[in-house]
Amino acid sequence: MKKTLLSAAIGAAVLGFASAASAATLDTVKSKGFVQCVVNTGLAGFAAPDASGNWSGFDVDYCKAVAAAIFNDATKTKYTPTTSQTRFTALQSGEGDVLFRNTTWTINRDTALGFNFRTVNYYDGQGFMVPKSLNVKSALELSGAAVCVQSGTTTELNLADYFKANKLEYKPVVYEKLPEVNQAYQEGRCDVYTTDQSGLYSLRLSLSNPDEHIILPEIISKEPLGPAVRQGDDQWFDIVSWTHYALVQAEEFGITKANVDDIRKSSTNPDVRRFLGVEKDTKIGTDLGLTNDWAYNIVKAVGNYGEVFERNIGQNTPLKIQRGLNALWTKGGLQYAPPVR
Amino acid sequence: MTDHAAIAPSEARTLRSYVYDPKIRGIFFQVLTLVIVIGVGWSIFDNTVANLARSGTASGYQFLKGRAGFDIGASLIDYSSDSTYGRAILVGFLNTILVAFFGIITATAIGFIIGIGRLSKNWLIAKLCTVYVEVFRNIPVLLIIFFWYKGVLSSLPQVRDSLKLPLGMVLNNRGLAFPRPVWGDTAWVIPIALLIAIVATFIVARWAKQRQMRTGQQFHTIWAAIGLIVGLPVLAFLAVGAPLTFDFPIAGRFNLSGGSVIAPEFVALYLALSFYTASFIAETIRAGIRAVAKGQSEAAAALGLQPSTTTRLVVVPQAMRVIIPPLTSQYLNLTKNSSLGIAVGFPELVATGGTTMNQTGQAIEVVSIWLVVYLSISITTSLFMNWFNAKMALVER
Incomplete structure (x- = not known):
């Protein structure tokens, strides 16, 4: 009886696999x-x-x-x-x-x-956020900066392309999860935070002092x-x-x-x-x-x-x-x- | 077994006797298990192939030749966003090896000290070592990584208030920057001098051993070795006119520029892995030393050996036989735990592979690379430790 149950269960599991693969x-x-x-x-x-x-x-x-x-x-x-x-x-x-x-x-x-x-x-489009105290007015002034970015995003790729195209140097500081990027930026592990502008507005809110950070005017990519x-x-x-x-x-x-x-x-x-x-x-x-x-x-x-x-x-x-x-x-x-x- | 063999061939067997025959039962369940394993394995494989075909995802390893397009913060080899995905994964692999290598060395050193410390006759030292082991052994390694990264390293001063250390080193929450040596054209003589010194040390050590066997006179091989290995390269360095300058880290507009930097992500992972694994190694060491019978050291004392010589020549070699096999497991654990570096953004194998997987969608391929690489590292470590174990094992004469 147990054996029949077991084989029935396995059969069902195999069928389940197959049906999950094809059903609308x-x-x-x-x-x-x-x-x-x-x-x-x-x-x-x-x-x-x-x-x-x-x-x-x-x-x-x-x-x-x-x-x-x-x-x-x-x-x-x-x-x-x-x-x-x-x-x-x-x-x-x-x-x-x-x-x-x-x-x-x-x-x-x-x-x-x-x-x-x-x-x-x-x-959307990708932008940059920096602390006001750095006195940066444009993304083109960012050469040598450490940039916080989330891994596995188009943002990460656009960042590499933008700095390469403008012959600027930067140091990527990459995390897998958003809260980690957020915290690293807040603790000064990096100078610049980059992601989609909508994301920057959202993240600025979660900082302890949103007014001390500005979002730079440049939009460096199309992000539909x-x-x-x-x-x-x-x-x-x-x-x-x-x-x-x-x-x-x-x-x-x-x-x-x-x-x-x-x-x-x-x-x-x-x-x-x-x-x-x-x-x-x-x-x-x-x-x-x-x-x-x-x-x-x-x-x-x-x-x-x-x-x-x-x-x-x-x-x-x-x-x-x-x-x-x-x-x-x-x-x-x-x-x-x-x-x- | 013999009972059944005696009964079975004589009479015509009923179905019942087959059902209760442990041998036939055994074969039946083994065949059943095999069928189930093959069935499940096949269904997973078939399902994967069907799903991949249906979702229109490309498969194969050609994607490794594509341009990666993303940058990596810390790399031992030349890497830019123009490099290939394959190279990005290689960068991650080397970073894994780097942290595992230094982690293993440090963990072994700390582990030895703590393990021996727990056996100390000094109450305070023994208790402190016990506390160390119990604390680090009972906290998940991920929390220790976070402790170092968020608790200790991120509370270092900001870039603009960097701490200036002696020898031109600078410390801030983006790491420890130190002057990078820039070698002149004639610097090639120094490694050659070092090589000669190492060879010479071997020759001296051999000669000293033979002389001791022959005459009983001892020779201070250690001092001669240090003299050779340090002295010869220094002499060579001075002889070719000291071809060395330093590239000092200087404060730029945002960051320090110049010099070399040890990133806090690496340090956090390295320290956490070292401290965590050291607590296990300490217990292994203690167990190994305890496993050597007390009679051994008493016998050595009776033969007139000094306590230090007893430890070095009698206790430790026997303890090593007990220590090495579990030590191998700890080294493998440390290497595999290094994949937790992804939590603090250290670009090791899982991190760069994960990004590659995300950009290319080649999940199965990247996961297979991870499996093969970790398996290879583990097998290589095991082989080395087995060789070492065989070398240390009791030689029967």
Whole structure:
């Protein structure tokens, strides 16, 4: 009896292996009942757990939006916190379903690493932060400085390229985890801190004396941050991409978390009605593999793109980040959604 | 066994007798285990191949030839962001070897002192050594690394308030900077002089031993060796006109420029590994010395040997036979623990390999390199220690 049980268990384990390797992500997500998002271990404003272990932030809201689109319940999420070194392996190995971790979209990651990127939920660029007392006005004055940087990031590569291109010398001080980089900078192990500008604003807040540090004007790279999924599952890729587009489109329509119910009831605009899934015989949602009110569920759960931005990293948050490039295309920014029809 | 052999061939066996035959049971379970191991191994392999193919990840080791693009803070060989991933991993490997080499030497030295100290007749020394062993043996090595890095080294003065030490050395929280010797053109005679001195020392030692065997007269080989090994290179150095200048560390706008720097990351890892492993080595040493029967030293005393000679010629050689095998394990542990350097940003093998893995996505390949390298280091250390053990083992005559 024991032997039969054992062999049955082994058989099941082998089958389990095989099925995990081939099933469509949406089916897996539906059957387990939650979306597993790979996020940062802790970056204020983007993804960080509070004292009671509840995650919040810009990236976390995206995870909630995906959950809302699938389950009509934004709480059906789980998070895998990763360092910049472990994030890709976590996604590759199926530890998470989608990567929402302020990750730069590069061709290498899109091809050789086996991921798919399509949307940019935050247009960023790499900058430098230095203590005011050093009296530095430009990154070009930084020759000879010790620079703190996180390992395994595009930041680390851009840093090497920028200093090489400008014939400047520097001493890299590299750590695997963000809090270690943070502490090293604060203790004066290095003179300069470099990462994406959004990250610099977030990290400056966590310093004991934020006013004594300035962020230099140079932006040395393009850092389009966006969600990534594994290659080979187009349906799942579409769901993640269109979750972002739905958020942007909702802002363009002026649909917010507060007024989405009213608009759904009273709107006569066919574009809006199609978007919210109330037009007759629409099958936009079901074509995605979801229900037709998917976009309504997203907005109802987390609001539109502008609300997500302002709530987590905008002017009324400690980060005080301007919309800048992340404004809608109608307001001079780059956020643009393809038509929902 | 004999019972079964007696019963089995005579009668036609029932199924029950097969089920309860321990020999057949044994074979059955061995075959079952083998099938399970092969089955699980195959399913892991097959699953990996299938997943790699599905995720569109490139596999193979070609990525090692690609341009790394990232810089490394501390390197023993020439390295820039233009170097290859392979070279980046090599830099990490050499850093691992560096910290393991110095760690092993220091841990052995501290371990010997503490281990012998615990056997001291002086109450205070014995108790202090006991406290040392109990403290360091019972704290995870990662915490000791953090203690050195965050507790001690990061509280050193900031760059702009650097501590000026004698001989042009400068100490701050970015490390210990010291003047780098710059050798002149004629400096090549010095290593040659050193080589000659070493060879000469061997010859002198041999001659002294033979003379002692022949005449019983002792010769101060140690002093002659020191005289030769120190004196000859110094003479050569002076003879070619002292071709040596120093590159002193000078305060630049941000950092010190010039000179050589020992980074705090290295020091923290090196000290932590040394102190931690030393506590285990101390216990090994104590056990080894205790294992030598008291009669041995009493017999040596009865033969009229001095206490110091007794220790050197009677107790230690016998203790070494007990000490060396567990000492090998400690050396292997120290080497493997050096991978914790990643916690303080020391660019050892796991750190540079990890960055490579992240940039290229070649997780399986990089992990396999880690495994092979650590296995090779461990096997090499083991082989060396086994050779040393065989040399020290009791020679039966």
